[in-house]
Amino acid sequence: MLRTHLIVLITMFAPTFVAGGEIDFSREVLPILSDKCFVCHGPDSEEGLLRLDSYEAATEDLGGYHAIDPAAVDKSNLIERINHADDPMPPEDAEKQLTADERNTLQKWVQQGGKYARHWAFVAPQAAPDHNGDSPEQIDTFIRRQLLAKNIDFAPVADNATLARRAALVLTGLPPDPDQLDAFLADDSADAYETLVDQLLQDSRFGEHQARYWLDAVRYGDTHGLHLDNRRGIYPYRDWVVRAFNNNLPLNDFITWQLAGDLMPKPTLEQQIATGFVRLNPSTGEGGAIANEFQAKNNFDRVENFGTVFLGLSLTCARCHTHKYDPIQHDEYYQLMAFFNSTAEPALDGNSYTYGPTVRVPANQQDWQLWQQHTVASQQLLSGFDKQRVVSTGTESSRDAQLLQYAQSTAKWKSSDWQYTTPLPSAAEIPPAQVNDPSKSKWTKGAGLPGSISGRAAKKKLPSKGQAVWVRFDLNAPKEQSFWLTFSGERGSQVFVDDQTDAVAAKANDSRVQTSRMQVSAGKHRIQIKILGGPSVTELTAQIHNPWDALASSKDWSKASSSDQLLMVSDPLGPAAVWASDASANQIATSIQAIQDSFTTTLIAQELPQARETFVLHRGEYDQPQGDPLPRDVLKVTNAFPADAPRNRLGLAQWLTSAEHPLVARVLVNRIWQRVFGEAIVRSPEDFGVQGQQPTHPELLDWLAVELQRSQWDLKHLLRLMVTSRAFRQHSAHRTDVDDPENKLIARGPRFRLDAEVLRDMGLWASGLLDPRMGGEGVKPYQPSGMWKALAHPASNTKSYVRDAGDKLYRRSLYVYWKRTSPHPMMTLFDAPDRESSCVRRSRTSTALQSLGMLNETQRVEMARKLAERLIVENDNDAERLQLLFKLIASRSPNATERTACVDLLNQMKKRYSQNEQDAKKLLSIGDAETNDELDPITLAAWTQVAVTVLASDLAILVY
Structure with a gap:
């Protein structure tokens, strides 16, 4: 009886609501429940406790009463408890309390039936039926609709000079060149601005600027990030991102290559480099670290970065328990982690520059261009050669047979007795082969040769400046034939055959190694290499290669690699030289070898032959696995895993880029909008879950997401739409007639402080100092002395900051060396992240210290x-x-x-x-x-x- 009276009293004095339109559960109710209720009554509620995250749970009979009673909505316990004077929900001591408006919204929703709907972000985007075009006017229509509802319109269009600067900074990160600006201002045609935008989109600086945002998101760094924070070799991944944006690689391919380029049929070199994305997690080689623990930690980082970058969701909660706010189960986190748990690199990095799978690649963008040009030329040459490989008539053998016969005749070559000396003065004569007292011999058996000796194994073996190491071996050739010899050393290092005093090859450049063709007669020969030392010599390399071995082994020309095919075609002693050689074959082969000599390494992803088992880890503890091994699977709150997709990282990429996925396209276009307008449509770009902010223009967000997919994931198309829109071209001055300090209505143009890199680049560009060279290892400009040393382990190889000199001081800021435990101080001062974790939205602070730094x-x-x-x-x-x-x-x-x-x-x-x-x-x-x-x-x-x-x-x- 007391309960009945209490309900009557509460109902009498409960706040009333004004009858009106339907309450939108996803956009009005769910944010309230998530913010104020789910901490106790959400997906991760204690067993037996009321849950409000689903209609079934909320309408469950709780012993004579229901949180929401469909049969008598006014008697729903939820209405009673949120309005209770003595025992309200949330409790009086709760950190977050309901406002009067929120109570009214919840009460109105319950009285309308308490219907549930999926969170807007978990429903696939649909373009409004009356928006089928792909012009910038489509963007303006969505924005103007909200403006007109408040009896306002767009601000006036900014003047042309301002527009030129704004568009150039947004697209390329630099102001327009003076000549380009003059040409635009003098152009009276109706499409002058569009022409300028197209020029900016084709500028090579476009990719450099756009890459910054992606590198923040995927936490790119030039160091391991933990413990010693040593150097790691992955900068070719950064350069690939620049090329991908400049070449306008469709974003679905951009995603797929990074997640699974190694799993694609016959992966290209670029697709392999792209998988560096999987290898960007901070890592450690600390003594005493437990491999199993860091196997788990490395994959935690990958899963959570994956969630932020592609899904716009924080998955960290689900590492230890079912997500408290979003419908993500504890075991789903580990099913997702299973996709990453079988990559082949070791759990501990060994503090090495190269650990786990690597591939050799061109070292900078200029070498990439040369490499691609020569590769195309090689393909054309080999294609022409293949057309000549026809079976001859009569008694002559086929040309394939001639090739195979020659290959087999050269295949019985041998090398033996590999030796090298200790470092000697570079002017010293070569030590004799034999001495009376073996203990005084300067020659050592060449353990590690033929091949390369580097890292710890090379300690005390490498020559320093003014020194040389001699390497020798015997070469037994069955006939007169040519070989390719690769050797390291400073410029001037030489190769000698037998007792000849003239070198048959000399190192003519500063590349890592040099590969030279050498020709020997039949019989046994002594090959001697003088490897000069210097600061750039980091390995002792000597190896010899006969490309005909591949054909002799497989007996099938088509199974030989294209590089070996080229070397065989260009062999002056081979049959191709007589009847099928292209005059340029030797030149192409030599040029390609020279480019390969300067190749660097980059970390890539590969799968283990046998997949690791993945288990749910209790509270995320690596040593507390629970239950049976989990299959690889995705979050059920989104779309289903494609039925025909493989259950590996390639299938994961196909799931992400499918048309049914509700998040990926939205997340991407939201961040693209943010870099153009300064603020995103969803102003929590890292969180599209129920705790995130609502989109300011939800229909616009969905239209952009659909347009991205409709345009075949064309980034430049989307950027062009945005920067040519009326919304972007508005004057950016504050409007006294609009009460919107955060510009959520987009009633004025973008106005925001530039990022750290752009501030530096603009000054270098204006002064004429900016070095336009693209790519290559990170550079080290001016920095206060001692910063790295103060923060580094004494054994770290990044404890001492040695700044660069010359043109490297003036490279674009994208290429500044990124030490994760100590980024460049001017970058940090202007809010650049440390890149130890994902950052999809930089803060913009304003401090006195920034002024001191700028001046x-x-x-x-x-x-x-x-x-x-x-x-x-x-x-x-x-x-x-x-x-x-x-x-x-x-x-x-x-x-x-x-x-x-x-x-x-x-x-x-x-x-x-x-x-x-x-x-x-x-x-x-x-x-x-x-x-x-x-x-x-x-x-x-x-x-x-x-x-x-x-x-x-x-x-x-x-x-x-």
């Missing part, structure tokens, strides 16, 4: 000095110099206020330095770049101060 850091002063030189050299008077400064930085002329401020500063600085020329010279001495001594130091120093000030102002540091 005083070595490279900032140096780039301002060179910018000042440019202004003075290219212009005859201060007015024109100021005009050029603003054109480079702001893509426009200074206004009256800006002109007055800069002229006043310039005059003050001229006066100051005219009174103390030594201060001017001291300022001009900062940085390695040479100072133009023909310029007046007082004028140059004064303009340096103006330049550094403008580079630190909002004119330079903002997109607007």
Whole structure:
């Protein structure tokens, strides 16, 4: 009776609601339940406790009452408890309490029947039926709809100079080139802006800029990240990302290659490099570390990075228990982990630059271009050669038979008695083969040769500068034939045959090794190699190769690799030289060998022959497996695993990129929108789950996701739509007629601070210092001394920061060496992540220390000095110099206020330095770049101060 009276009283005094439209469960109710209720009553509730994460649980009979009573909704216990004066839910001591509006929403929802629906992000996106086009006007329609509902419209279109700068910074990370800007401003055609956008999309700098965002997300780093934080060889993956964006590789292929390039039929070199994505997890080689523990930890990191990057979900909770907020079961986490648990690299990295599977690849973008050109030429040559491999008439044997016969005749060659000396003075004569006292012999049996000796095995064996190591071996050739000899050493290292005093090959470049063709007569020969030492010699390499061996072994030309086929075709002693050789074959073969000699290594993914078993781990503890081994599977809250897909990483990629997947396309377009407009449509890009934020424009998000798939996953198409939209082209000034400080309505154009890399790159570009070379190992610009040492283990090979010199100081910031435990301080100062974990949204802070860095850091002063030189050299008077400064930085002329401020500063600085020329010279001495001594130091120093000030102002540091 008391309970009945209490319900009546509560109902009488409960807040009422105004009858209106249907409550949207997914967008209005679920966020409340997730935020205020699921911590106790969600998917991971204690057994026997009320659950509110499903209709079945919420309507369950709980002993005479229901949280939601479909038969009598007004008597639902949920309404009673959220309005209870003495015993409310959430309890009075709960951290989060319901607001009055939230109570009204829940009550109204229950009284409308308490119907449940799937969270919006777990339903496949559908484009609005009246939006079938692919023009930027489609974007504007969605945005304008919300604006007109509030009796407002888009802001006026920004002026052309501002638009040019905005588009260039968003697409390439640099302002428009002056000539490009002039051409655009002079173009009166209706499609002038679209033409500019197309130029920017084709600029090679596009891929460099877009790659930054992806590298943040996948936590790319040049070091292992844990314990010693040693160097690791994976920068070719970074360069592949740049090429993929520049070549507009469809994003579904971009995803598939990274997850499973090694599992594709006949994987290409690029597809293998792309699997470096799987190898980017922080790793350790710490003594005492338990391999099984780090096998689990490495895969935890991969699964959780996978969740953030592709699903926009935090999966970390499910490592230890069923997710408290999203419908992700504990065992589903481990079923997903099973896809990654059978990759072939060891659990511990051995503190090695190369550990686990690697592949040799071109070392930079220039070498990639050469490699591709020569590969195409080789394919064309071999294709032509294959057409000549026809069976002859009469009694002659087929040409295949001739090739095989020659291959077998050369196959009985042998090498033996491999030896090398201890390091000797480079000018010393070669030690004699025999000495009376064997204990005094300088020759050692060549353990590790033929091949390469590097790392710890090479300790005390490698020659240093001014030294040489001699390697020798015997070569027995059954007939006159040619071989390819590969050897290491500094430029000038030489190869001798028998007693000849003239070298048959000499190292002519600074590549890692050199591969040279050598020709010997039939019989036994002594081959001797003088390997000179130096700072770049990190291995002792000597090996010999006869490409005909592959054919002699397989007896099938088609089974030989294309590289061996090319070497056979180009062999001057082989049958092809008589009847089928292309004149360019030897040139192509030699060029390809030279490129291969400079190859570097990169970490790649490979599967074990036998898959590891994966178990649920109790509370995520590696040594507490539970139950039976789990099959590989995906999250059931999304779409089903494709029926015809293999249960491996390739099948996982096919699941991700299927049209039915509700998350991937949304997650990708949301982050693309964020880099264009400064803020995402879902402003929690790392969390599309029920704890994440609602999209500001849900229909627009879905349309973009569908358009991405409809366009064959075309990134450049999507970016073009965004930057040519009316929404993007708005003036960005704050609007007094719109109460929207966060610009969620998109009632004005984008305005946000640029990232750390862009701030540095812009200064280098404006000053003329920016080195345009692309790719290669990370570079080390100026940095305060001792930073790495203070944070590093004494045994680390990254404890000492040795900065670069010359052009490397001025490479684009994408290529700055990324030590995970100590990123470059100017990057960190401007909110770059450490890349120990995924980052899909950088913070944007504003601190006094940033101002100090912008005005005083070595490279900032140096780039301002060179910018000042440019202004003075290219212009005859201060007015024109100021005009050029603003054109480079702001893509426009200074206004009256800006002109007055800069002229006043310039005059003050001229006066100051005219009174103390030594201060001017001291300022001009900062940085390695040479100072133009023909310029007046007082004028140059004064303009340096103006330049550094403008580079630190909002004119330079903002997109607007």
